[in-house]
Amino acid sequence: xxxxxxxxxxxxxxxxxxxxxxxxxxxxxxxxxxxxxxxxxxxxxxxxxxxxxxxxxxxxxxxxxxxxxxxxxxxxxxxxxxxxxxxxxxxxxxxxxxxxxxxxxxxxxxxxxxxxxxxxxxxxxxxxxxxxxxxxxxxxxxxxxxxxxxxxxxxxxxxxxxxxxxxxxxxxxxxxxxxxxxxxxxxxxxxxxxxxxxxxxxxxxxxxxxxxxxxxxxxxxxxxxxxxxxxxxxxxxxxxxxxxxxxxxxxxxxxxxxxxxxxxxxxxxxxxxxxxxxxxxxxxxxxxxxxxxxxxxxxxxxxxxxxxxxxxxxxxxxxxxx
Amino acid sequence: xxxxxxxxxxxxxxxxxxxxxxxxxxxxxxxxxxxxxxxxxxxxxxxxxxxxxxxxxxxxxxxxxxxxxxxxxxxxxxxxxxxxxxxxxxxxxxxxxxxxxxxxxxxxxxxxxxxxxxxxxxxxxxxxxxxxxxxxxxxxxxxxxxxxxxxxxxxxxxxxxxxxxxxxxxxxxxxxxxxxxxxxxxxxxxxxxxxxxxxxxxxxxxxxxxxxxxxxxxxxxxxxxxxxxxxxxxxxxxxxxxxxxxxxxxxxxxxxxxxxxxxxxxxxxxxxxxxxxxxxxxxxxxxxxxxx
Numbered sequence: 001x002x003x004x005x006x007x008x009x010x011x012x013x014x015x016x017x018x019x020x021x022x023x024x025x026x027x028x029x030x031x032x033x034x035x036x037x038x039x040x041x042x043x044x045x046x047x048x049x050x051x052x053x054x055x056x057x058x059x060x061x062x063x064x065x066x067x068x069x070x071x072x073x074x075x076x077x078x079x080x081x082x083x084x085x086x087x088x089x090x091x092x093x094x095x096x097x098x099x100x101x102x103x104x105x106x107x108x109x110x111x112x113x114x115x116x117x118x119x120x121x122x123x124x125x126x127x128x129x130x131x132x133x134x135x136x137x138x139x140x141x142x143x144x145x146x147x148x149x150x151x152x153x154x155x156x157x158x159x160x161x162x163x164x165x166x167x168x169x170x171x172x173x174x175x176x177x178x179x180x181x182x183x184x185x186x187x188x189x190x191x192x193x194x195x196x197x198x199x200x201x202x203x204x205x206x207x208x209x210x211x212x213x214x215x216x217x218x219x220x221x222x223x224x225x226x227x228x229x230x231x232x233x234x235x236x237x238x239x240x241x242x243x244x245x246x247x248x249x250x251x252x253x254x255x256x257x258x259x260x261x262x263x264x265x266x267x268x269x270x271x272x273x274x275x276x277x278x279x280x281x282x283x284x285x286x287x288x289x290x291x292x293x294x295x296x297x298x299x300x301x302x303x304x305x306x307x308x309x310x311x312x313x314x315x316x317x318x319x320x321x322x
Numbered sequence: 323x324x325x326x327x328x329x330x331x332x333x334x335x336x337x338x339x340x341x342x343x344x345x346x347x348x349x350x351x352x353x354x355x356x357x358x359x360x361x362x363x364x365x366x367x368x369x370x371x372x373x374x375x376x377x378x379x380x381x382x383x384x385x386x387x388x389x390x391x392x393x394x395x396x397x398x399x400x401x402x403x404x405x406x407x408x409x410x411x412x413x414x415x416x417x418x419x420x421x422x423x424x425x426x427x428x429x430x431x432x433x434x435x436x437x438x439x440x441x442x443x444x445x446x447x448x449x450x451x452x453x454x455x456x457x458x459x460x461x462x463x464x465x466x467x468x469x470x471x472x473x474x475x476x477x478x479x480x481x482x483x484x485x486x487x488x489x490x491x492x493x494x495x496x497x498x499x500x501x502x503x504x505x506x507x508x509x510x511x512x513x514x515x516x517x518x519x520x521x522x523x524x525x526x527x528x529x530x531x532x533x534x535x536x537x538x539x540x541x542x543x544x545x546x547x548x549x550x551x552x553x554x555x556x557x558x559x560x561x562x563x564x565x566x567x568x569x570x571x572x573x574x575x576x577x578x579x580x581x582x583x584x585x586x587x588x589x590x591x592x593x594x595x596x597x598x599x600x601x602x603x604x605x606x607x608x609x610x611x612x613x614x
Contacts, residue, residue, distance in 0.1 A: 017456040021465070028472035148353075155600035156593050157548045159555045163571050163589050171582045259463045263555045266572070278556030281467055293468065297460040304459065 003309070006320040010308075014301050015086065022082045022294060029286045030074065036094045036284045037061075067097065068287070081287075085294055093280065093288035101291050104276060109295065111182060111272035116261045116299075119192050120254055123199030128246070130200070131207025132239060138212060146204055153201025158260035162194040162267040182270045191264045198260070199253050206249045210242035217241075244315040251307040255300045262296075347609040354605020360598035367411055368418035375408040379565045388581050398583040400573070404565075406584065410591055413565040417595075420481045421547045427485025428546075429539060432492025437523050439493065440500025450493065457490035463549060467558055475561040480553065484546050495538055499531040533610040540603035544596050551592065567592045 049057045065071045068091075069080065084091060090101035134146040169190060170179045177189050214220070215238050223237050262274030269275065277292035279285070312318045348354055367374075383403040391398045397406035439450040465487045473479030503509055503526070512526050547567075553559040554568025562569060570588035 013455075014459070017459055020456070021460060025468045028468055032472040033474060034471070151600060151604070152597060155544065155597045157552060157596070159552060159571060160589055160593050160596075163585055164593075167582060167585050167589070255461050259461045259552070262463075263552055266555055266557075274556075278558070281471060282557040284471065289468075289471070293464045297464060300461060301459055 003312075003320065006312075007305070007309070010305055014305070018294065018297060018301070019082050019086065021297065022085055022290060023078050025290045025293060026078050026081050026286070027074075029284070029289065030077070032284065034284050036286070068092075068094070081290075085291065090291045091287055093291075094285045095280075095283060095288070101288055104288070105273070105291075105295065108271060108273045108276050111270060112258075112261050112265065112274055112296075113299070115188070115191055115195065115264070115270070115272065116254065116257045118188070119195035119261075120199060120250065120257050122192065123196050123203050123253070124250070126196070127200040127203025128207055131204040132211055132234075134204060134208040135211035135215070136234065138208075143208075147208070150201035150204040153197045153199075154205070156198070157263070158194050158198060159263040159267055161197050162191070162264050165190045165194055166267065180269045182268075182272075187268075187270075191268050191270060194264050194267075195257055195260050199257060202249060202253055202256075203246075207242065207246060210245045211238055214238050214241045244311065247307055247311045247314060251304040254303045254307075258296050258300055344609040348605050351601075351605045351608060353601045354608075357598035357601030357605065360594060361602055364414060364595055364598070365418065368415045371411040371415045375411040377405040377408040379404065379409055379412040380563060381405075390581075391583050397587045398581070400570075400584055401581075406570075406587055409565040409570065410567075410588060413567050413570065413588075416477065416560060416564060416566050417547055417550065419477060420484065420550050421543050423481040424484035424488065424546045424550070425539060425542045427482065428488035428542065429492050429535075431486070431489035433496055433535075435489065436493035436496030437500055437527065440497040440504065441519055441523055441527070447497075451497070454490045454494050457487070462487040462490075463552060466549060466553060467556070470553060470558050475558065477560065477564070480550065480560060484549050488542065488546065488549075492535075492538060492542070495534060496531060499534060500527055503527050503530055537603065537607045537610055540599070540606050544599035544603070547596060547599070 049060070062071075069077060072080075088102075090105075092099065093101050093104070096104070130146055130150075134143045137143050166179050169177055178184070178187050179190060181187050215234075220233065220237055223233055228237070261272065262277060264270070265272040265274035266278050273292055273295065277289065277296070280288035280292060308320070312320045381404075383399070383405075385403070388401055388403075389395060389399050395405045395407065397410065399405055400409070435450050435453075439447040466483050469483035469486060470480060473483055509522055509526055512522055517525070550559065551566070551568030551571065554566055555572045557572070559568040559572075560566040567588055570584070571592065573584070
C-alpha cells in the first residue's frame with residue numbers, strides 16, 4: 001500500500017472514531033443526572049437566587065441556554081458540536097463564558113505536551129542503555145536488579161510515585177526542589193520523574209527482550225563466526241535491529257503517559273490541560289471536558305500514526321495496513 | 323507391599339497433573355509467593371474488614387481531627403477525624419469489589435465478542451475488530467471519566483464504567499487464540515462429528531484458552547485498581563464518604579506538609595498491593611505458559 005493512501009485511510013478512520021466518541025460523550029454528559037447548575041460554586045449562588053427571585057433565575061437560565069445553543073433539538077446540538085470540534089471551533093466553556101476554550105488551550109496544552117513528550121523521550125534515553133545492559137548481562141545480578149526495578153516502575157502508577165515524591169521532597173528534604181507549581185526548570189523535575197519511572201521500566205523491559213531475541217538470530221552467529229569484534233557485533237547487528245521493534249512500544253507508552261500527565265498535573269498543581277480537564281469534569285462543564293478529551297485523544301492518535309509510519313520506514317519488511 | 327506400590331503410583335500421578343505442575347513452577351518464584359500471600363491477606367481483609375475495623379468509616383471524631391499516629395488511632399486521623407486505619411480497611415473492600423467486578427464485566431464482554439469474532443469470522447469479525455481498534459486508539463481512562471459523569475460516582479456505576487471500557491484487550495486475545503484453535507485437528511474432528519458452533523466454543527476452545535485467560539485476568543485486576551484510584555485523583559472517584567485509596571491519596575496531597583501520616587500509609591499499602599498483584603500475575607504467566 002502506498003504511503004499516501006495509508007495516511008489518508010488512517011486519517012479517515014481517526015475522524016470516524018473521534019466523531020463517534022465526541023457524539024457519545026456529548027450525549028452521555030447531556031443526559032447525566034448532574035448538570036453544571038447543580039454542581040459548581042456558581043450553583044450555590046444561583047441556588048439562593050432561585051428562591052429569592054425566581055423570575056430573574058429563569059431569565060438567567062434562558063440566557064445561558066440560548067448562549068450555548070441548549071434550546072435546540074438534541075440531534076442538532078450533537079451534530080453541530082461534533083462539526084465544531086472537528087473544525088477546531090470549540091466555543092466557550094460554561095465556567096468561562098467570556099474566554100474561548102482555544103485561549104485556555106493555548107496556555108495549558110504546551111505544558112502538557114512538554115511534560116508527556118519530555119518524559120517519554122527521557123525514558124527512552126535512560127531505558128535503552130539499561131535494557132541493553134540487562135540483555136548483555138542476562139541472568140546476572142544486574143539483570144535481576146533492573147528487571148525487578150522495571151517491574152516496580154510498571155506496577156505502580158504515576159500518581160503514587162507523585163505522592164511519594166511530594167512526601168520525600170515536602171517532608172523529608174523540604175526545599176530541595178519545588179513540589180508544586182509551574183514556570184521554572186526546577187518545577188518540572190519532580191513531575192517528570194514521576195511520569196518517567198514507569199516508562200523507563202517499560203522501555204528497559206522491552207529493549208531487554210528485544211535484544212535477547214535478536215542476539216539469538218542466525219546472522220549474529222554468522223557474524224561472530226567470521227570474526228566481528230564484540231561491540232560492533234552488538235551495536236550493528238544486535239541493537240540496531242532491535243531498535244525497529246522498540247519503536248512500536250512508543251505508541252502505547254505515550255498513551256499511558258498522557259493519562260499519567262493528567263494525574264501528575266493534578267497532584268503537583270500544574271496549570272496544564274490535565275488540571276483544566278479535571279476541573280471541567282468535576283463541574284460538569286460539558287464543552288471544556290469533552291474538548292480536553294478530544295485534544296488529548298488527538299495527541300495520542302497522532303503519535304500512534306507517526307509511530308506506525310516510522311516503523312514502516314525503518315523496517316522495509318513491515319507492510320502498512322490501515 | 324502392593325498397597326504401598328499403588329499409593330506411590332497414585333501420588334506420582336497426582337503430582338503430574340497440569341495444575342500441580344504449574345503450582346510447583348509457581349512456588350519457585352519467591353516474589354510471586356510473596357505477592358500471593360499479600361493478595362490473600364488483602365482478600366481476607368476485604369471479606370472480614372468491616373468486622374475487624376476499629377471504627378466505622380462514617381464515624382468522625384472531630385475532637386481528634388488530624389491527630390498523629392497513636393494507640394487509639396494507629397495510622398492517625400484525617401481532617402474530619404476519620405481513623406485512617408479503619409479507612410484503609412474499608413477501602414480494601416471497596417477496591418476489591420470494584421476491581422474484581424469491573425474485571426469480570428470486561429472479561430465477560432471480551433470473551434463473548436472475542437469468541438464470536440474468532441469463530442464466526444466474516445462481517446462480525448470485521449466489525450468487532452474495528453471496534454477493538456477504536457477502543458485501543460483512545461486511552462480508555464477518558465471514556466471512563468465520561469461514563470462516570472453519566473452514571474454517577476457510587477460503587478456500582480464506577481464498577482460498570484471501568485468494566486464497559488476494558489474489554490478490548492480480552493476480546494483481541496481470545497480472538498487470536500480462537501483463530502489458532504479453529505483450524506486445529508481437534509476442532510475439525512468435533513465439527514465433523516456434528517458439534518454445533520456453541521458446543522465447539524464451550525467444550526473445545528474455551529478450556530484450551532483457559533491458561534492465557536487466567537494470566538490476562540491476573541494482569542487486568544491491578545490495572546482496574548489503578549484506573550479506579552486514578553479516577554479519584556481527578557476528583558471523579560468514589561464519592562467521599564465512601565473510603566477509597568484514590569481519595570486518600572488525592573486528599574493527602576493537600577495536607578502533606580502538616581500531616582504526612584495521611585500520605586504514608588495509604589501510599590505504601592496501595593503500592594505494595596499493586597506490586598503484589600503484578601508479582602502474582604507474572605508468576606502465573608511463568609507457571610502456566612512455561613514456553614512463552
